[in-house]
Amino acid sequence: MHIVIMGCGRVGAALAQTLERQGHTVAVVDQDPTAFRRLGAGFGGRRVTGVGFDQDTLREAGIEEAGAFAAVSSGDNSNIIAARVAREMFGIENVAARIYDPRRAEVYQRLGIPTVATVRWTADQMLRRLLPSGAEPLWRDPSGGVQLAEVHTSPAWVGHKVSKLQEETGVRVAFLTRLGEAMLPTSETVLQEGDLVHVMMRTDEVEKVEAAFDEGPEEGGR
Numbered sequence: 001m002h003i004v005i006m007g008c009g010r011v012g013a014a015l016a017q018t019l020e021r022q023g024h025t026v027a028v029v030d031q032d033p034t035a036f037r038r039l040g041a042g043f044g045g046r047r048v049t050g051v052g053f054d055q056d057t058l059r060e061a062g063i064e065e066a067g068a069f070a071a072v073s074s075g076d077n078s079n080i081i082a083a084r085v086a087r088e089m090f091g092i093e094n095v096a097a098r099i100y101d102p103r104r105a106e107v108y109q110r111l112g113i114p115t116v117a118t119v120r121w122t123a124d125q126m127l128r129r130l131l132p133s134g135a136e137p138l139w140r141d142p143s144g145g146v147q148l149a150e151v152h153t154s155p156a157w158v159g160h161k162v163s164k165l166q167e168e169t170g171v172r173v174a175f176l177t178r179l180g181e182a183m184l185p186t187s188e189t190v191l192q193e194g195d196l197v198h199v200m201m202r203t204d205e206v207e208k209v210e211a212a213f214d215e216g217p218e219e220g221g222r
Helices: 010-021 033-039 055-060 076-088 102-110 118-130 162-169 203-215
Strands: 002-006 025-030 046-049 068-071 094-099 115-117 135-140 146-151 172-178 181-183 196-202
Touching: 002 010, 002 076, 010 025, 010 033, 025 033, 033 046, 046 055, 055 076, 068 076, 076 094, 076 102, 094 102, 102 115, 146 203, 162 172, 162 203, 196 203
Parallel strands: 002 025, 002 068, 025 046, 068 094, 094 115
Antiparallel strands: 135 146, 146 196, 172 181, 172 196
């Protein structure tokens, strides 16, 4: 897939390098030509100097053959304008914009532009490390009836199989994060210290699930 990225700050450069390593072709747009230094000498994609929401600049970056567009500059207004141009003028379906103001992010999300609210995301992640309790929703289906959440897990679950956790709590474990890497567990996977457990569950059962995860397993069996 060809992907166009607007903004060559630390996030844009890291995103471009990761996508290229995964085999995608990448074009990076930035108004400051010196910003491209962050990409490193080994980067093989396009470097386009210009305004990221200018149609001619986007064409030079290959937007007409692109499958995705990311707006990650330092300006909220520039990011959302560029995202809308990519979607509405060039028909790009996979579009995402980084937004610093969480209030704006909610508005644009309702307009159908997927956003990453940097400040809110960072604050939420810090809170999860400072106050690791309860469930932190990561995704909800449109009806709000089902959600994916990271649930704080009592150390008492360490050494028990994922199958036992699912059986006793009534959830489905979607994935684990272990030593910073996501993994898809099997029913035989044993929970280890430090695992982050991400589960699918009914929204109306969140409190019950939180309690079960916090209390630990029933006596007997692993």
